[in-house]
Amino acid sequence: MSDQPSDETVDVYRENFKYFKTLSKSPTSLLGVNNHNGKETINLCNGDVNDVKWSTDILLPYPNNDQPPVTNQEDSLLRREISYNSQCKCYGMWGLRSPKEWQVAELTFPKGLIVIKNPFTPIGQRYWISRTLLDFPHHVDYITNMDNLNRLHKIKEGKPVNKLADFKLDVCDRNFYSKLRWVTFGYHHDWNTKVYSEERRSKFPEDLADMVGYISQILGFSNFKAEAAIANYYHMDSTLSGHVDRSEVNQGAPLFSLSYGQSAIFLIGGKTKNERPQPVLLQSGDIAIMSGESRLSYHGVPKILPASSETWNMNDVTYPKPESPDRQDSHKRIKLYDACNTVTVDSTSPLSPYEHDCEHFKTTINDQSVLCRLQNMKWTPFLQNYISKSRINLNIRQVLFPGQISLVSEFE
Numbered sequence: 001m002s003d004q005p006s007d008e009t010v011d012v013y014r015e016n017f018k019y020f021k022t023l024s025k026s027p028t029s030l031l032g033v034n035n036h037n038g039k040e041t042i043n044l045c046n047g048d049v050n051d052v053k054w055s056t057d058i059l060l061p062y063p064n065n066d067q068p069p070v071t072n073q074e075d076s077l078l079r080r081e082i083s084y085n086s087q088c089k090c091y092g093m094w095g096l097r098s099p100k101e102w103q104v105a106e107l108t109f110p111k112g113l114i115v116i117k118n119p120f121t122p123i124g125q126r127y128w129i130s131r132t133l134l135d136f137p138h139h140v141d142y143i144t145n146m147d148n149l150n151r152l153h154k155i156k157e158g159k160p161v162n163k164l165a166d167f168k169l170d171v172c173d174r175n176f177y178s179k180l181r182w183v184t185f186g187y188h189h190d191w192n193t194k195v196y197s198e199e200r201r202s203k204f205p206e207d208l209a210d211m212v213g214y215i216s217q218i219l220g221f222s223n224f225k226a227e228a229a230i231a232n233y234y235h236m237d238s239t240l241s242g243h244v245d246r247s248e249v250n251q252g253a254p255l256f257s258l259s260y261g262q263s264a265i266f267l268i269g270g271k272t273k274n275e276r277p278q279p280v281l282l283q284s285g286d287i288a289i290m291s292g293e294s295r296l297s298y299h300g301v302p303k304i305l306p307a308s309s310e311t312w313n314m315n316d317v318t319y320p321k322p323e324s325p326d327r328q329d330s331h332k333r334i335k336l337y338d339a340c341n342t343v344t345v346d347s348t349s350p351l352s353p354y355e356h357d358c359e360h361f362k363t364t365i366n367d368q369s370v371l372c373r374l375q376n377m378k379w380t381p382f383l384q385n386y387i388s389k390s391r392i393n394l395n396i397r398q399v400l401f402p403g404q405i406s407l408v409s410e411f412e
């Protein structure tokens with residue numbers, strides 16, 4: 001019998017993971033290179049910004065310039081059409097640019113992997129970096145990797161850990177941020193059992209749920225509901241090994257993955273480990289969406305790369321000027337600035353990018369703190385220092401089927 005493993009047992013994913021993890025070439029030589037299909041650039045812009053051409057910053061080259069195992073090389077990256085209401089200005093609410101400027105691509109392998117190249121304004125990136133560093137890890141109902149360690153210690157000592165209060169640590173560790181690896185919220189991911197439970201569930205932040213809801217509508221996933229999230233914190237030498245996210249009851253719903261700070265090689269393959277993965281470059285502000293077949297694909301992060309530019313620090317860290325009125329029913333608009341005492345919008349003033357009348361996102365509209373925070377964003381040396389050496393990933397999932405209100409309940 002041959003010593004060679006059969007094709008079925010070769011872990012192609014792992015071989016490629018190792019290759020990218022130990023890459024010795026200057027990482028910058030990978031940037032801006034697309035040798036998959038000989039095409040330098042394609043136009044992926046959906047709006048009327050026709051001159052924008054890119055594509056080179058999504059697919060990274062393979063080892064030794066080999067070709068990926070896709071049958072149709074020509075179509076390895078396609079433009080993904082989106083649909084949005086140009087009257088609706090709510091994107092500004094969450095620090096997004098107008099969808100007409102978004103550059104949206106879909107890979108043909110694995111099918112259904114969508115990448116939106118940084119749709120955020122610099123202030124938008126700063127907002128979410130600040131949320132993930134200053135708020136989420138300190139929320140009383142959210143769980144960090146340090147809390148989880150404490151939980152495991154208590155279990156060892158035979159102490160009860162049924163409630164969060166039994167194991168949640170007080171944050172008083174001066175090395176907190178160097179130890180921080182993850183935070184879970186909504187349904188808490190259980191790293192040991194991989195099973196969600198109603199007992200381990202916190203309220204999902206409305207600003208994040210609404211923003212992802214808005215993006216999902218634009219992509220045509222109208223029923224998406226953010227119910228669980230993991231914030232992952234990467235140092236320059238961190239990796240995340242290949243895995244498939246199967247904990248969710250509803251594995252058909254897309255998964256949204258937001259990246260901030262330093263760049264990552266995101267290695268995503270097929271349903272088995274013997275399909276050769278695609279190396280995808282995720283840069284600050286990029287949103288990857290695992291939908292369709294790619295939702296259950298092996299994926300991981302073998303390498304963090306220095307960001308080629310600090311897009312969260314670009315000069316346009318200012319608020320867009322109010323646009324001219326384009327609706328007759330402006331009197332119905334909601335006043336968004338009042339609580340901040342900075343700008344008060346009366347019913348006849350021009351439509352501001354922060355105003356909209358989309359019923360759907362009322363929670364964010366009524367949450368004045370989102371807007372106040374965006375407007376009064378304090379970009380501290382701590383935030384700048386942290387993000388110049390780290391990558392943050394916000395991984396957002398739907399857990400339940402539409403109409404299901406809990407893991408134990410019947411459908412509504």
Ligand SMILES: O=C(O)CCC(=O)C(=O)O
Binds near residue numbers: 266
């Ligand atoms: O950091 C990333 O881009 C991926 C994170 C991930 O795969 C996960 O949290 O399951």
